[in-house]
Amino acid sequence: MGKRNISSALTPLDSIVRVETPEGVELELRTAGPLPRAFAWLIDISIRGAIHLFLFAVLLTLDRLGYGLFLITLFALEWFYPVLFEVYFGGATPGKRAMGLQVLHDDGTPVALPASTVRNLIRFVDFLPLFYTLGFFSMVLDGRFRRLGDLAGGTFVVYAPSSTPRLGRQGSMRTPPAVRLTRDEQRAVMEFAERAPGLARDRATELASIPTPLVGHSSDPVSRLYAVANHLAGSL
């Protein structure tokens, strides 16, 4: 905790949270803010609404008994829907899954029953006085976007890791850099080669022409930088 406070003064403002494992490596998790979580909530509430509507239509044929059963399912869905999904279906309700979110313990492990129950019971306090006002303020004031339920349960909501990123090597040219590069600079060049294919051509060119000592005033700075990246990565 103390360590995190010192480093947070030095690192730039970011939603990345580092969790240290018992093996001594740090895992990086990206916490999710109020907006995607609000969307996830809207999806969940719509799903629940649809289930209620369906049940209402079916159970209405059973007259008063059906209405009683409807009230019971209303109660069950209200309190058990989030907990069941979070504990038994990979830490995410259908809404969170759709938004690519996941609930984890603050040590990075999947959320278990006690923590999930706490965070969903305290949802009641987060909702106060209306529409998650307290929860919202808690989220924007906390460095990890935790609402009060998350603080009490020791959980946070992160973006689930996306599919494995690939290593893109562009072209087969290899050119040693014209100047000596620090490690961070080397890394920046390699990362440019990985990400540039996803950028618009003009934007990639604009970015590639910034390190003039490397690319000179070439007409095609992107390929020049690719070649340097290949050299740095040691492409075979």
Place this chain on the structure above:
Amino acid sequence: MKQDQFYQQHVEEWEQFEAVLGVVSRSGSNGRAISSDEVTAQADFASLPHRYRRITRQLAIARSRGYSFGLIARLETLALRGHQLLYARRRVMFGGVLRFFVSEFPSRFRAAWRAVVVAAFVFFGSMFLAAGLVAVHPEVIFTMLDPQSLRGIESMYDPGASALGRPRDESDDVVMFGYYIRNNTSIGFQTFSGGLVFGLGTIFFLVFNGLHIGAIGAHLVAHGFATPFWSFVSGHSSFELTAILISGTAGLQLGWRLLSPGRRTRRRALVEEARSSVRLIYGAGVLFFLAATVEAFWSSIVELVPVVKYSVGVAFWVVLWAYLLIAGRGADGN
């Protein structure tokens, strides 16, 4: 070592690790049979911790050598998935649920006896206070309820009614069950989560509900509805009042930990307390369920002589508190 060399050297290992992860997490989630092409990967179950430690080592090396984002991200994803699989908390199975109710829940209740005493004092204290006030000054009831809802309540306990509790016919028992379970359980859960405001929310809900129950009870007794009132509430009172008491206990413990975190940060203390107090709420939830069942299907019966209902009510109190005070004493070593 250049990055691409490193990659060539280890990529096969990463792919194997990925395959093992896939099989383990799939078979772990639903216990289905594993197809033949997965058998080889299954043989690697035992190797998972070893493989995982190798991955974490490679991740540390890759970071310290400043390899590119793509490579590190891939290793990070693998390490994270391995971490989540190996360090996941054990899931609750049926045996665990049974053990919880046979010994853990009553033991936890006894261990929290200080908070139980405070919660009981606040809850039953305000109940008797309101009852006493209304008995002496009947008009006090109007500071808590408007005349219209009071008339509604009175009509429920009208000796001439066909059922007690709420106006209804027989198939309405299920409706009332649905109503009670939702209403009462929500009160309990709110009482617990109010503990987050340094226990003030919990105290508020305990006092509020105590006053409410006490005032209405005294009002009905004073206005000649004593027999229907007592015969209605006696059956489920043990479960319902105890469940509220336990919710209050758990909420007070939360609040107390925030005020007095000990040698921990307030947040850590809160997290640890919440994860343990919430287990009292599991028990309270079941008691609320029992209360709603008794209230809807037993308390409402008017055909029975009141003496029968009183006896059953007293029996429930005795059984419930004997369970809370005695069950699991051997198991927790007392």
